[in-house]
Amino acid sequence: MARLENLTDRKIERQVLPADGKRKELRDPQTPGLFIKITSTGVKTWMLDYAVFGQRKRKKLGDAKLMNVGAAQEKARSYLKLAISGVDPFEEEQKLLEKQEADQRRDKDQTFALLVDKFVEKHAMGKKQNRTWKEQKRNLLAYAPAWHDRPVSSVSRAKIQDVLDGLMSQDKGTMANRVYAAYKTFFKWCFKREIISRNPMDLIERPFDGERRREVIFTDQQLSTIWSAADEIGGVKGDYLKVIMLTGHRRTAVANMRWDELDLDGAVWKCPASSEKNKQAHDYPLSALSVEVLETINVIDGNPYVFTARTIEPEPFNGTSTLQRVVK
Numbered sequence: 468m469a470r471l472e473n474l475t476d477r478k479i480e481r482q483v484l485p486a487d488g489k490r491k492e493l494r495d496p497q498t499p500g501l502f503i504k505i506t507s508t509g510v511k512t513w514m515l516d517y518a519v520f521g522q523r524k525r526k527k528l529g530d531a532k533l534m535n536v537g538a539a540q541e542k543a544r545s546y547l548k549l550a551i552s553g554v555d556p557f558e559e560e561q562k563l564l565e566k567q568e569a570d571q572r573r574d575k576d577q578t579f580a581l582l583v584d585k586f587v588e589k590h591a592m593g594k595k596q597n598r599t600w601k602e603q604k605r606n607l608l609a610y611a612p613a614w615h616d617r618p619v620s621s622v623s624r625a626k627i628q629d630v631l632d633g634l635m636s637q638d639k640g641t642m643a644n645r646v647y648a649a650y651k652t653f654f655k656w657c658f659k660r661e662i663i664s665r666n667p668m669d670l671i672e673r674p675f676d677g678e679r680r681r682e683v684i685f686t687d688q689q690l691s692t693i694w695s696a697a698d699e700i701g702g703v704k705g706d707y708l709k710v711i712m713l714t715g716h717r718r719t720a721v722a723n724m725r726w727d728e729l730d731l732d733g734a735v736w737k738c739p740a741s742s743e744k745n746k747q748a749h750d751y752p753l754s755a756l757s758v759e760v761l762e763t764i765n766v767i768d769g770n771p772y773v774f775t776a777r778t779i780e781p782e783p784f785n786g787t788s789t790l791q792r793v794v795k
Contacts, residue, residue, distance in 0.1 A: 580615035640675030
């Protein structure tokens with residue numbers, strides 16, 4: 468039977484050990500259910516007797532080397548309150564521990580840098596959908612190296628604002644806007660996938676309002692040079708370059724041009740919404756020279772694209788980067 472006596476750290480320390488193979492228990496009269504178990508080898512363990520809905524249980528509360536009398540009493544009382552309310556305190560402790568371990572594993576897998584990699588690979592910013600993915604990734608990572616190994620959930624609105632303010636203080640307003648746009652897309656992606664519970668970009672405004680859209684006006688000499696280069700290149704690439712010059716349309720839209728969108732007799736290109744930046748279909752008139760160029764292009768059976776890539780399956784033209792180097 469456990470002896471009932473007021474417990475102190477000094478009294479516990481001076482306890483005579485029981486005989487080999489035996490143990491003794493000292494109960495704390497100030498805290499019902501709390502007692503210390505002492506073995507013949509000198510191991511001293513705090514224990515707790517408690518009941519949940521009438522079911523009696525006994526569990527280890529802690530090592531007496533790491534927990535003094537006051538700490539054991541405080542922990543025991545908090546556990547007894549839970550037990551009285553119908554909650555098993557030790558099961559609750561185990562659930563909390565498992566949650567903490569799960570959070571640690573999640574945080575390890577959800578560091579800022581790792582999620583940026585996943586974002587670049589899986590989002591529309593990925594390599595196939597956006598050829599500026601390298602620049603976008605650099606904008607996300609370059610200006611906040613301290614975030615790389617931290618959970619993305621730890622990146623606060625204030626930290627993001629500090630990065631943008633730092634760029635503005637260096638007179639890098641245009642770059643601040645690029646970084647702002649990259650952060651905005653990335654954190655929205657994280658929020659929609661419930662990786663973060665709040666979007667830190669909320670209430671952060673575009674930092675620089677002095678940016679102006681760049682205008683490029685080609686001279687007659689430059690246009691003549693590009694046209695000559697298109698003649699020299701010839702084939703699909705040359706025709707593609709000429710149609711871009713003649714229509715003034717976006718390169719990706721021209722690259723995706725299909726024969727069923729063209730009415731060469733009526734000199735109209737019915738550009739679908741999928742090729743338009745504003746996602747609205749539009750009919751574009753074609754000049755006589757545009758029609759002339761398009762009429763010289765051979766139609767390939769089973770291939771719907773006007774400018775086609777050299778692949779087994781029909782695909783739109785994808786050699787714009789090569790053309791840029793040639794023209795330069």
